Amino acid sequence: MYDHSHQFEQVSRTISTRTRPFFSNISSPITLFRNSTGKPRRVRFGIVLPAICLFLYLLCLINSLLYGLFFGPSRNSSNNDRRPAGHGPVKPPTWLDRGDISEMEMRPVEGTNMTTAILLSWERMDSLKEIVVHLCPHVMFKEIMIWNNKVDIHLEEKMFNCPKVKVFNSPNNMFFVARYMACAMASSPYCYFQDDDWKIHYLRSMYANFLRHPQFLHTDTNSDVWALTNWRWCFFEDEVNMHSCFSWLGTGSLATRDSVVKFLKQASVTDMDPLEFAYGDMYFSTFLNQVPYQLENYLEELVDPAKDEAAFSKGSSGKSRNKEYMHKAAQKAWDALKRKDPEFEQEELHPTYLQRDVRSPCADDRCLMISNKHPFPDVRMFKYRPYIDIEEMEKIHTLYEDPSIYIRYPFSKAVDGMENTAYKSTQPIAQGDYIGLDMLLEIDRKIEYRLLYQMGDQWIKNAKLEVAGSDAVYRTIPLQYTCKDIRNMDYNGKITLNIEHAFLNRARDNLIFDKKEVDKLEYDLDVDKDDDDDEEEEQNLNQNQNGQQSPKKIPELSYYEDYGWRTQCKFVVHEASKFRFMRLVSGQDEAYPFVVYDLGWKVI
């Protein structure tokens, strides 16, 4: 199934004949674009095309019928994290109340027409069309360029109901490198990439952050992959100025055309062979030698992975091949940095990955969650060595810090508009730690914020409210809040409000927050736990309920467990001088981590 060897030979031949003129011509990518989108190449497909379309249409129809029958309702109800699919720019989910604003209000327009969307098409015509429908209304896109890698299908612009579409039918399957070729040809300064098996909902918020920091590749991924690309797949070595992490581009990414053109030059100076060149995706982010600015959120997959045989990176053979090329890319980057190749950036640009605070898009793409709390230790502690392969690196990192807690409670859970999911930091709160929102543009509306959390009472009492304009220079403003306890309707355990309060408000000095938290959590999540344990626990709790509260009697609960009550606090920000960023800064070290069920807002 993954036997591409004959295709690779073809690719090698094509690439070597195509890249030579390309590299010599690299200073004028626009010329190349005009040349290559001249006239349609295959007239003979004029007759076959309707037949193919009809076949695809029927296939799509049958597929969707079968899919609906077998997977439709059960899939949605069985998984809370699945959001319903929508068309066009993300509409506010019905559960998210932003108050009285229209669809277009408080939407940034900065960067209009400055980006070209590059879509690679392998096979899935139906999902490609769906993606085009989804991307087309976004004003950031000047063009949507479809690079058709599937040689036996001829695509035409009129097949897509979007005036921005430009089609390029590749004479050969160019694999991933087609992205970079297409971007180098683009007539806009920025490129957006995605594969045809994902639907990316958070374009505008990612773009807002990209416009602030265009020097960094921006990518969008889920917490699982975020934990790989920000911890286990990072390559740092100060002696050669290496500071890069691998990141996929297929789940939504933004880069400057300049960085892509530079990558094509890097491919030439590092003697990448045609096969490596075809796997360009495994090299691009690492060669940039800057940690990608990566946002974390829920991803919607358009194709059922279990049934999808065409997906390139899936399956164990796909995975190990990817890691092999990821490894080669890191080795090549290390070599180039060691010999101080001028095509490779030596300097680590600011903000470095530890200085960044933008984390996750809000569920309706109208804001970004910010926090300075980094979930993993500084990756610099592991020096990259070219003889350590990726599997080994993953093991070393996981042994030091298991990312599973972060994966389960990532940043995005604070802004997904759902009250039963939470962001829980992997470390206790320290003085100066903050959580907040980037509203994407400067606003002067009156905004009521609502925070739903499970943390001690003194947190909000000690917190400072800060706001900033587009320059992100913060000023402190008065924080007037009202809080109340909200019942968690899903909780059916035995912890009462008093016990929970006593636990969360314990004096800091009799507290240990360490890795045992995780063990306690595993215990609490175990639904089939012994009845004996339950009884014992019950007795403990009864004592606490009836007797006087004493710190010694408080049962050893876990900060990560969701108990019967959460605190809901509301406060209003209304700045005549406008603001874009809002954050709550912790006033002191606390014993507990951030446990934020929701950070929402609405116009009042």
Ligand SMILES: *[C@@H]1O[C@H](CO)[C@@H](O)[C@H](O)[C@H]1NC(C)=O
């Ligand atoms: C963006 O491009 C479209 C189509 O060419 C044009 O109608 C529109 O005015 C442009 N917008 C801006 C802000 O340049």
